[in-house]
Amino acid sequence: MIYLDSAASHPLLPEVKVALIDAFDNCYANSASGHLLGEVALKKVDEVREEFADIIGAYPSEIIFTSGATESNNIAFKSLLLNSSHPKEKNHIVISAIEHKCIFAICEYMKLQGFEISIVMPNGEGIIDPKSIKEAIRPSTALVSVMHVNNELGTINPITEIGQICFENKVLFHSDAAQSFGKTEIDVDDMNLDIMSFSGHKIGGPKGIGAVYIRDLRKRNVQPVIHGAGQEQGVRGGTVAAPLVLGFGEAINSFLQSYKNLAKRQIRNYLLEQLVQAGISFTVNGNEEALPHIVSLTLPKTNIGVLVRDNEDTFCLAQGSACSSREIEASHVLTALGLSREEAEHTFRISFTNQITTKEIDQLVNAIKKAAI
Numbered sequence: 001m002i003y004l005d006s007a008a009s010h011p012l013l014p015e016v017k018v019a020l021i022d023a024f025d026n027c028y029a030n031s032a033s034g035h036l037l038g039e040v041a042l043k044k045v046d047e048v049r050e051e052f053a054d055i056i057g058a059y060p061s062e063i064i065f066t067s068g069a070t071e072s073n074n075i076a077f078k079s080l081l082l083n084s085s086h087p088k089e090k091n092h093i094v095i096s097a098i099e100h101k102c103i104f105a106i107c108e109y110m111k112l113q114g115f116e117i118s119i120v121m122p123n124g125e126g127i128i129d130p131k132s133i134k135e136a137i138r139p140s141t142a143l144v145s146v147m148h149v150n151n152e153l154g155t156i157n158p159i160t161e162i163g164q165i166c167f168e169n170k171v172l173f174h175s176d177a178a179q180s181f182g183k184t185e186i187d188v189d190d191m192n193l194d195i196m197s198f199s200g201h202k203i204g205g206p207k208g209i210g211a212v213y214i215r216d217l218r219k220r221n222v223q224p225v226i227h228g229a230g231q232e233q234g235v236r237g238g239t240v241a242a243p244l245v246l247g248f249g250e251a252i253n254s255f256l257q258s259y260k261n262l263a264k265r266q267i268r269n270y271l272l273e274q275l276v277q278a279g280i281s282f283t284v285n286g287n288e289e290a291l292p293h294i295v296s297l298t299l300p301k302t303n304i305g306v307l308v309r310d311n312e313d314t315f316c317l318a319q320g321s322a323c324s325s326r327e328i329e330a331s332h333v334l335t336a337l338g339l340s341r342e343e344a345e346h347t348f349r350i351s352f353t354n355q356i357t358t359k360e361i362d363q364l365v366n367a368i369k370k371a372a373i
Contacts (some may be wrong), residue, residue, distance in 0.1 A: 002360045003316045007151055007179065007351035008292050011205035013258065019250035020206060023243035023258040031240045032231060036085060041242045048249035052357070055252065056196070057187040062217045064210065064232045065245055069178040070102045071236075072197035072212035073145075074225050076174040077106050079235060080195065082113060090142035094118045096128045096157075097336040098150050100176055106334075115142075125287040130161040137165070142216070143172045148196075149180035152333045152349050153286035154294030156184060163192030173186040178202050178210075180256045183291055188213055196233055200244070204258070205251030209244035262354040263292045270358055274365045280372070285337060285347065298339065298347045299368060309321065309373035315364060318349045342372055 003011065012020075020271060022042075029037035031045050046060065053060045053104040066072045077093070080086070095103055097119050107117045117134045122128050128146050137144070144166050149156050159175055166173035177186060182203040188196060190204070193215070200209040214220065217233060228237015275282050287298035299307075304319070311317075330344035339347070350364075 001316055001354075002314060002363065003007060003353060004350045004356075004364070005316045005318045006353045007154075007208070007349060008318055009201050010204045010255075011353060011355075012206065013251060013254050015254040016205055016247050017251045020243055020247040023246040027242050029242075031227070031242050045240055045242050045245050046253075051249060052198075052203050052252060053213075055186070056181075056213060057189050058213050058215075059278070061233070062213055062215060064212050064214065064217070064235045065240060066212055066236055068177060068210035069100075069197045069199035071177060071225065072199075072210050073100070073102050073174075074106055074198060074210050074264050075214075075235065076145070076195040077110060077143065078225050079222045080172060080220070081110070081115070083221045086142070087299040088114075089245075090140055091114045092118065092138050092140040092142060093324060094120060094133060094141060094144045096135045096146045097121045098128070098333045099145065099147055100151060100178070101332075102175065103145060103147075113323050116140075120146075122336055126150055126285065126333070126355040127287065128157045128162070130158055130165055133162050134165045134169075137169050137171060141169070141171050143174060145174040145176070146184070147176040147179070149177075149184065149291055150286075150333065151179045152294075152331060153296050154290035154292075154351075155286045156180070156291065159191045159193070166194075167192040167315075179291070179294075180281050182252065183259055183293070188215065195233060200248040200251055203251045203255040205255075206244050206247040209241060209248045211248075235343075259353045262352060262356075265354075267356055267358075267361065268292050268294065268295050271361050271365070273274075274361060276370070278365050278369050280365070280368055285334065285339070293353075294349065294351045296347060298343050300343065300346055301373050302346060302368055303371045303373050304346055307367060310371065311312075311367050315367070318351070319345075319347065325348070337369060 027041050029041045031041040049063050050060045052062050066370045120136050163173050172194045176197045178199040181198050197215040201207040226237045235286040281301040283298040330341050335346040
């Protein structure tokens with residue numbers, strides 16, 4: 001099949017597969033054990049921690065390995081805001097309307113704990129304006145959460161400017177970097193970030209591993225989301241998954257060049273050019289500065305049912321909305337941009353790996369053309 005859904009999960013990189021096999025064979029000891037093999041595992045885990053920290057401009061002591069970005073997002077909200085030292089009067093959270101669904105689920109839980117939630121809308125290009133964040137902040141605001149790169153549009157939010165506003169207002173700033181890490185530059189100091197979430201499988205690493213950055217972690221009173229025997233500085237209990245951490249580390253090393261090669265090939269632009277040449281009606285959701293591996297396309301004159309049905313064994317595609325059932329709402333990201341339900345139902349998110357070929361893009365364009373209304 002032709003895989004066009006790398007934003008959901010990137011295929012495991014070959015180098016990562018080799019690293020994982022080696023790690024499962026040779027790094028099986030518990031990194032908390034005091035014997036030689038345990039110490040070897042701990043050393044290798046901490047080497048990845050140091051490398052990861054260096055890439056984002058953090059200290060190794062500020063990096064906690066988790067099961068992925070969803071757990072990291074939960075830690076960002078619950079661990080920092082639901083501890084005994086958090087001021088009760090700081091009970092307001094600001095998020096954007098285009099966050100990952102897990103952020104909305106977390107906020108529903110935070111409401112039950114007495115927090116108020118404000119949701120900031122994006123502009124027509126899917127960008128969160130720093131001014132709208134500034135306007136939403138109150139004296140009671142404890143946390144602002146705005147994702148770095150949107151997972152449906154590929155648009156890049158002005159994190160540095162938003163971070164500066166949060167810093168000036170003494171508000172914690174969190175950003176979900178699941179879609180941006182390894183694809184665009186991150187410096188937690190320059191961006192005035194207090195917390196950031198990461199995921200391994202978005203960059204060709206294994207599923208089940210991620211990380212969270214927490215500024216000055218050792219100075220904070222942090223409530224664990226998973227209680228255990230004190231692993232990961234007491235933030236995240238449970239035996240550290242050393243092989244997955246090492247796989248994550250190899251993905252960090254290998255993905256960058258693969259992504260640079262994809263960007264050079266300008267596959268996104270090639271797709272749009274071929275759509276124009278084929279006379280296919282379409283609209284791109286987002287803006288010109290979107291990351292090169294994602295494009296959100298609305299195809300108003302394409303029979304989506306026919307396109308999906310006739311090509312279900314050929315293409316792996318993600319729709320911007322679930323149009324198979326009227327019971328399911330359209331994508332919250334698309335509706336936040338102002339798209340109607342009908343427009344959302346005619347929208348696909350197409351995301352590439354470096355293995356995609358122009359021939360495969362031509363196949364997709366031909367399939368879309370055949371499904372014309």
